[in-house]
Amino acid sequence: MLELRGSLAGREIRVPLRPGRHRLGRAPLNDIVLDDRSVSREHAEIAVEPPGATIHDLGSKNGTWLNDAHVSGPVPLGRGDRLRVGSVHLMVAAEGGETTFGRTLFADALSGPAAVAADLSVVAASRVSLDQVSVSPASLPEGDRLLMNALTKVGQFLVLPRPLNETCDQLLALVEQLVPARRYLLLLSRDDGQDFTVFASRPAQAASASNLILSRTLLGTVLTGREALVLNDAPTDARFGGHESIVASRLRSAMVAPLVDSDQVIGLLYADSDDPAARYDTEKLRLFSFLANLIAVKIANARLLELKAEKDRMAREAAAAAQVQRHLLPTARPEVPGYDILARQIPCYEVGGDLHDTAVLDDGRVVVVVGDVTGKGMGAALLMSNTLAALRVLYAEDGALEAVVERVHRELLQASDDMHFVTLFIGVLDPRLHRLTYVNAGHNPPILLGNDAAPRRLTPTGLPLGLIPGAVYRSAEVDLPPAALLCIHTDGIPEAALGEDFYEDERLIATLDRTRAEPVEAIAEAIVGDLRAFLGEAPLDDDVTFLLLRRDGAA
Numbered sequence: 001m002l003e004l005r006g007s008l009a010g011r012e013i014r015v016p017l018r019p020g021r022h023r024l025g026r027a028p029l030n031d032i033v034l035d036d037r038s039v040s041r042e043h044a045e046i047a048v049e050p051p052g053a054t055i056h057d058l059g060s061k062n063g064t065w066l067n068d069a070h071v072s073g074p075v076p077l078g079r080g081d082r083l084r085v086g087s088v089h090l091m092v093a094a095e096g097g098e099t100t101f102g103r104t105l106f107a108d109a110l111s112g113p114a115a116v117a118a119d120l121s122v123v124a125a126s127r128v129s130l131d132q133v134s135v136s137p138a139s140l141p142e143g144d145r146l147l148m149n150a151l152t153k154v155g156q157f158l159v160l161p162r163p164l165n166e167t168c169d170q171l172l173a174l175v176e177q178l179v180p181a182r183r184y185l186l187l188l189s190r191d192d193g194q195d196f197t198v199f200a201s202r203p204a205q206a207a208s209a210s211n212l213i214l215s216r217t218l219l220g221t222v223l224t225g226r227e228a229l230v231l232n233d234a235p236t237d238a239r240f241g242g243h244e245s246i247v248a249s250r251l252r253s254a255m256v257a258p259l260v261d262s263d264q265v266i267g268l269l270y271a272d273s274d275d276p277a278a279r280y281d282t283e284k285l286r287l288f289s290f291l292a293n294l295i296a297v298k299i300a301n302a303r304l305l306e307l308k309a310e311k312d313r314m315a316r317e318a319a320a321a322a323q324v325q326r327h328l329l330p331t332a333r334p335e336v337p338g339y340d341i342l343a344r345q346i347p348c349y350e351v352g353g354d355l356h357d358t359a360v361l362d363d364g365r366v367v368v369v370v371g372d373v374t375g376k377g378m379g380a381a382l383l384m385s386n387t388l389a390a391l392r393v394l395y396a397e398d399g400a401l402e403a404v405v406e407r408v409h410r411e412l413l414q415a416s417d418d419m420h421f422v423t424l425f426i427g428v429l430d431p432r433l434h435r436l437t438y439v440n441a442g443h444n445p446p447i448l449l450g451n452d453a454a455p456r457r458l459t460p461t462g463l464p465l466g467l468i469p470g471a472v473y474r475s476a477e478v479d480l481p482p483a484a485l486l487c488i489h490t491d492g493i494p495e496a497a498l499g500e501d502f503y504e505d506e507r508l509i510a511t512l513d514r515t516r517a518e519p520v521e522a523i524a525e526a527i528v529g530d531l532r533a534f535l536g537e538a539p540l541d542d543d544v545t546f547l548l549l550r551r552d553g554a555a
Contacts, residue, residue: 002053002079004046006090008036011315014323016095017053018331021525022046024085025058028539029346029532038062038086041537046077053077053092062086164302168200171295176202179255179288180278181271186295188259188267196268223265228257228289230280253278255285257292261300269295317378328385334358336366336431342520343370343547344528346492346540353380354490354545355388359395364431367395370488370547371424372443379420386415387422387465401428405439405465405473412466421467425458425488434480434551439473441465446488447509449516451481455509483553485516485523489546496531498538503531520548 004022006013015022015032022031027041034043040060047054054074057064064071065084077083083090172184183203187196222229231254254272258265269292273280280288334341343356353373360366371387373380390411394404405426412422425446427438440446442464445457462473480486489508496503508527515526527546 001095002048002077003093003095004032004083004090005093006088008034008088012319013090014319017046017048017092019048022048023058027532027535027537029528029535029544031346034085034088036086036088039088040086042532043085044071047074055083060086164299164306165200167298167302168295171291171298172200172202175269175271175288175291178291179271179284180273181255182273182275183271185270186267187270188299189265199267222256222258222268226258226260226265228255228285228292230255230282230285232279252276253280255280255288257285257289259292259296259299261296266296266299328388329356330358334360334366336360336429338431338434338552339366339429340520340550340552341366341368341548342524344524344545346528346544348492348540348543353384354492354543355384356545356547357388357391358547359392361395361428366429366431367426368429368488368547368549369424369426370443370446370490370545371422372490372492372543372545373422374420383412383416383420383422387412387424391426401426401437401439401475402473405441405462406471409441409465409471409473413469416466422465423490424465427488429480429549435477436480436486437475437477439475441473442467444489444491444494444505446486447505447512448478448480448487449485449509449512451483455513480551482551483516484551485512486549487512487527487546488549490543492540492542492544493527493531493546495542496535496544497541498535503534507534516550520550523548523550 002017004013004015004017013032013034023042023045024030024032024034024039025041025043026033026035026037026039030042040058040062042058043060044055044057044064047056053076055064055066055071055077056074057071063086066075066077067082068084077092079092079094081092083092168186172186175184184201185198186200188199189196232252252272252274254270257269259267259269269288271288329345330343341358343358345354345356347354353375355369355371355373357369358367369388369391371384373383373387387408390408391404394407397404405424408424422441423443424441425438425443426441427436429436438458439462440458440460441462442460445459448456448458450456456478458476458478461476463471465471487508493508494503494505507530511526511530512523515523518526524546528544531544
């Protein structure tokens with residue numbers, strides 16, 4: 001089995017190429033959505049069918065390229081091929097194997113026409129070592145020399161991705177080298193921007209006395225003005241000298257500078273001394289404020305990196321869950337004499353809450369299932385998996401359909417909360433009698449097109465599963481005449497919205513009626529194509545799932 005791999009906007013692309021057709025493009029209803037401006041709405045299509053896989057361009061604006069050759073008509077696609085859709089690079093690999101995608105692209109870049117020869121000579125007119133950079137000319141004022149040295153030493157911290165706590169401790173150690181003091185504290189604010197806690201201190205025990213470092217008046221002055229403040233002769237300073245915190249800590253001189261990010265004070269940098277001879281002048285405050293600004297930048301960047309790492313972790317988990325979910329859903333179509341069955345699903349996110357299933361029982365009867373879990377994302381996907389697993393356990397048991405549904409209902413009452421439930425349509429087809437016995441648990445009424453002109457809707461026979469205790473479910477039956485077409489779908493189709501307009505069942509019925517004589521594959525393509533045409537550039541806001549069941553025309 002082949003797999004399409006790559007990355008786009010920091011997110012991994014990993015899609016198994018199972019038998020069938022896979023449309024690539026920017027529009028949300030494509031099978032493989034590539035949300036990049038260089039990609040056309042409907043860009044290319046991969047067909048996986050005997051004797052192998054092929055790809056062809058769909059008249060895209062920026063072209064499709066296979067192994068650096070432009071693609072127009074169908075061309076063979078195999079393991080190791082490099083694919084470019086617009087400016088998005090992809091690779092074809094064996095499913096589940098290791099990827100060399102990044103290394104391959106890097107090698108291609110080095111071998112391309114824009115590569116730079118490695119043996120070109122570079123002659124320098126002059127050379128400056130890093131040690132020379134860190135030493136300012138003697139003609140510079142002392143304050144400028146301090147600032148240049150600080151910039152050189154702090155620069156490395158601004159580019160190295162390190163944990164926030166480690167970074168803050170190292171930056172505080174640098175402040176200690178440049179600004180002599182008794183103790184140093186780095187305080188970071190909580191979400192409200194008012195309550196500050198000690199995040200790093202030198203020496204370490206200084207943090208235990210943090211309640212003595214600042215009077216409320218001094219803190220308020222720094223926060224209100226968003227300016228650094230120097231305090232000399234603290235006990236005699238008319239603004240703060242009378243405060244117990246200053247007297248108790250034997251404070252003589254201090255500097256406080258706010259850490260500002262996007263006009264918000266995210267923390268404070270503090271240093272003080274108990275030496276009566278120590279005085280902090282304007283140059284020292286200037287250097288101290290400069291260091292505080294750099295620390296603020298680094299803290300903001302470190303927090304962004306932490307958020308990105310968390311986002312990447314969640315994306316990896318979602319991708320893994322999506323792969324598990326794809327394997328849970330059936331890939332092979334059941335072979336039923338006199339009938340043709342096909343299911344399609346387009347998830348709104350990486351994982352979805354819709355489910356579908358088919359199973360051929362030992363006596364030749366066929367189970368068809370379509371369901372929809374309330375909500376989206378990981379929670380809905382977990383409940384979907386639980387529902388599908390419970391149903392499959394009960395398929396083999398030769399019990400009444402109502403009893404199967406009621407048992408799943410009881411399981412879901414225990415496994416979900418009051419806000420999550422499942423709408424479900426489950427039917428058992430007897431292909432010899434051409435009769436479908438079904439239970440509709442609060443699901444969208446499937447559409448049955450028979451011999452007469454009017455479509456029939458298989459309305460609910462009970463409430464959604466897992467909604468309220470004591471719910472009762474009854475079954476119903478319907479006969480399928482020759483050439484009958486049944487479409488079981490989730491609400492992602494009729495409730496697909498473009499502004500205030502909805503797709504609605506009537507448009508779906510018109511598409512089914514127009515294409516009912518065609519193969520089910522063509523009917524499925526027509527449904528998806530018409531939904532694409534309706535939405536245009538608008539994204540899906542719910543999963544789309546449908547199952548088509550059609551009886552042959554012969555009596």
